[in-house]
Amino acid sequence: MTIVNSKILKQLSFAFSVLIICQFLVSCAGPFGQFYTKLYDPASGIPLAPHTGDTQFYGASSNEELEQEVQKAIQNGYVVIGRAAFEATSNDYSRNLRAKASEVDADMVIGYQLYAGTQSGVAPIVNYQAGQSSTTTTYGQSTASAYGSGGSAYAYGSYSGTSTTTSPGTWNVNYIPYTVQRDKFAAVFLTQKFSIFGATVVYLNYEQMHQLNIRTGYYVNSVIEGTPASKAHILPGDIILSLDSDIGETYDEYLALVRSKAGKLVKVSIIHRGEKIVIYVPFNTLPK
Secondary structure (H helix, E strand, O other): OOOOOHHHHHHHHHHHHHHHHHHHOHHHHOHHHHOEEEOOOHHHOOOEOOOOOOOEEEEOOOHHHHHHHHHHHHHOOEEEEEEEEEEEEOOOOHHHHHHHHHHOOOOEEEEEEEEEEEEEEEEEEEEEEOOOEEEEEEEEEEEEEEEEOOEEEEEEEEEEEEEEEEOOOEEEEEEEEEEEEEEEEEEEEEEEEOOOOOEEEEEOOHHHHHHHOOOOOEEEEEEOOOOHHHHOOOOOOOEEEEEOOEOOOOHHHHHHHHHHOOOOEEEEEEEEOOEEEEEEEEOOOOOO
């Protein structure tokens, strides 16, 4: 039988108690890391812009608003690279969220923390009470006599001795009641796509082109900050008329045209604030 001293047993009891508490406080596990799902696949062929080192954090008040904001970000040139969602006790996980955003090089994080309910119960706390030891001392005397043909003999003596006994220890389990608030947590991690030009556009319909007296064109829906379009002061609401005197017949042809201009100085004809102008924009080179 293995004997464990009471100090070690107390340490084991404390560790067990901490483990029980950690099961209720999910922060011990780093939830945004534990429940993170990677969604971006480098094999998709969508190049990502180099991470600047800064991350923008935005809050949403519902799951619906979260998804709406994610769609807006995608329209503005962002790519969803991962998501995390979990339910846990109400706590401040902002440090863990920032750490995960830094780990995955996220340029933007959109998330929420919403009340999910209250949880009550009991947590077992185990303690060990060591056994008691006692020592007993025994004293005594003895005499002896012997008789024979040669006569008789007599002897006298005393003795003493000790013995120690230990009673077995006992285990006690105490149940501690708890009540905790539980919240729903969710976060979407995004990063900017690498952009050759930086203007997200939509194709003008026939009526819009007729009003502008043009044969074809693309309405600038948004401009990604730091891209060639942004540096050239192209604004949302501008109309792109041509790139080096070409524009393409369809949206796919337009995207192929932009890609073919990577790394080149491009003559861009636009309608800027109601005025037709020509600017020269150095398009970004595709990453290797």
